[in-house]
Amino acid sequence: MNESFSTGQIAKYCGVHLRTVIRWIEQGYLKGYKLPGRGNNRVLKAEFLAFLTRNQMPVPAELISREKRVLVVEDDEEMANAITRVMRRDGWHVLHARDGFQAGLALGDASINLITLDLMMPGMDGFSVLEVLASKPELSKIPVLVLSGCGDEQLQKAKTMGADAILAKPFDNQRLLAVANRLADVAGND
Numbered sequence: 001m002n003e004s005f006s007t008g009q010i011a012k013y014c015g016v017h018l019r020t021v022i023r024w025i026e027q028g029y030l031k032g033y034k035l036p037g038r039g040n041n042r043v044l045k046a047e048f049l050a051f052l053t054r055n056q057m058p059v060p061a062e063l064i065s066r067e068k069r070v071l072v073v074e075d076d077e078e079m080a081n082a083i084t085r086v087m088r089r090d091g092w093h094v095l096h097a098r099d100g101f102q103a104g105l106a107l108g109d110a111s112i113n114l115i116t117l118d119l120m121m122p123g124m125d126g127f128s129v130l131e132v133l134a135s136k137p138e139l140s141k142i143p144v145l146v147l148s149g150c151g152d153e154q155l156q157k158a159k160t161m162g163a164d165a166i167l168a169k170p171f172d173n174q175r176l177l178a179v180a181n182r183l184a185d186v187a188g189n190d
Contacts, residue, residue: 003045007032010043013060014052024051050108053138059111068184069093070114073103073129074147075121079169083116083147086173087180100124104132112142113184119148119158130161143183147171 005013007021010030014021024030025041030051032043043051045063052059070092074080084094095112097103099121106112115133119126126146133139146158149169159166165179 004042005045005048007041007043010048013048013063014057029055049111053111054108056138067091067093068113068181069095069111070116070180070184071095071097071103071106071112072116073097073100073121073126074116074118075099076118079118079147083176086176090177090181092180100126100129100132103129107139107142114180115142115144116180117144117146117148117158117163119146119150119154126158127161130158130163134162145176145179145183147176 007018007025010021011018021030022041025032025043030043031047032041034041049059049063051057068091070087072080072083072087072094074083074096075098080096080098084096087094095106097106101124103115103117103124115129117126117129126148130144133142133144140162143164144162146155146163146166147169148155148158148166150158155166155168164183167176167179
């Protein structure tokens, strides 16, 4: 079941008056729903966390998940499934995006510890994703591991555009986990 919060709980977390939270909901800044009967507002945890992130407000320590979360940005379904299996076996929670646009949506809704990024995708490719990540301070801190079958020149271009590490396809599963865990641990210690 999805965890939810009352307007009173949110007011306490944010250090604002209860009426302020109700206005946020009424004006559409914070997505909530009304309980049947009394009509009290509730807000799902994911919506509350997304609201805090969008508005550059601190996330309360008790709401931060200790689980490592990876966003796999990969258009090849078989490759995405392979990466997902390896990461899940190592205890990662995996989100999947098939292109750069879906990656942007996923980044707005979740706290991500690592992005694995294919460079060659239809629509918004991996280079475009790297540009967007670099341009947004709240996203630029997320480590990016490029997993690609591109040539050395393109892999180096990705590195100069902000990729933290690069693994050429095909890659060794243990090497993938070692690099992923190292990147997430370094980012977590900043």
